[in-house]
Amino acid sequence: MKKVLFLTGDFTEDYETMVPFQMLELIGYTVHAVCPDKKKGDTVKTAIHDFEGDQTYTEKPGHLFKLNYSFDDVKVNDYDGLVIPGGRAPEYLRLNKKVLEIVNHFFAENKPVAAICHGIQILTTAGVVKGRKLTAYPAVGPEVTTAGGEFQDIPVDKAFVDGNLVTSPAWPAHAAFIREFMKIMGSKIEL
Structure with a gap:
């Protein structure tokens, strides 16, 4: 059974956390949802970002998402893939040295990585996008370019793949995002 590390934190985007987590479990992966400084059974607060015709997304309180594994127990060699949801959590998670070490491990080992929206x-910050093509929420595009990546401006319901990396602008792309992540994980669903 394939194992996925799911890196999240307080005020992660609700849909980008709950939906992919459940989809990955549905596929049959073992998914360990973790957050720095939190243990198995702790919760993170989520925020709902919606597209309602304003110049940017709106933000509303979301749900409590229960972590099923302790961050301090993560052994990166045990995982086949990494998923990073968006929301506001990436703003501060990227300041955590161990988070950056985890991300660098997945890229150094060419393991599958999926990041959505602000997760990019x-x-x-981890320095892994230089020379890569990827997408993100449009407001993160300048960060991609500054970090040496080639920002891809794609529709909000699509995903972009560059080798071991799947990225997407936001939660409307869940179907494409998870489908492409499954492909680079070497999995497929037969109907």
Whole structure:
């Protein structure tokens, strides 16, 4: 059974956390949802970001998301893939040295990585996007470019793949995002 590390934190985007987490479990992966300084059974608060015709997304309180594994127990060699949801959590998660070490491990080992929306901020800070093509929420695009990546301006419901990396602008792309992540994980669903 394949194992996925799911890196999240307080005020992660609700849909980008709950939906992919459940989809990955549905596929049959073992998914360990973790947050620095939190243990198995702790919760993180989520925020709902919605697209309602304003110049940017709106933000509303979300739910409590229960972590099923302790961050301090993570052994990166045990995982086949990494998923990073967006929201506001990546702003501060990227300041955590161990988070950056985890991300660098996945890229150094060419393991599958999926990041959505603002989750790409962790990748830019980790220094792993130089020379890569990827997408993100449009407001994160300048960070991608500054970090040496080639920002891809794609529709909000699409995903972009560059080798072991799957990225997407936001939660409307969940179907494409998870489908492409499954492909680079070497999995497929037969109907």
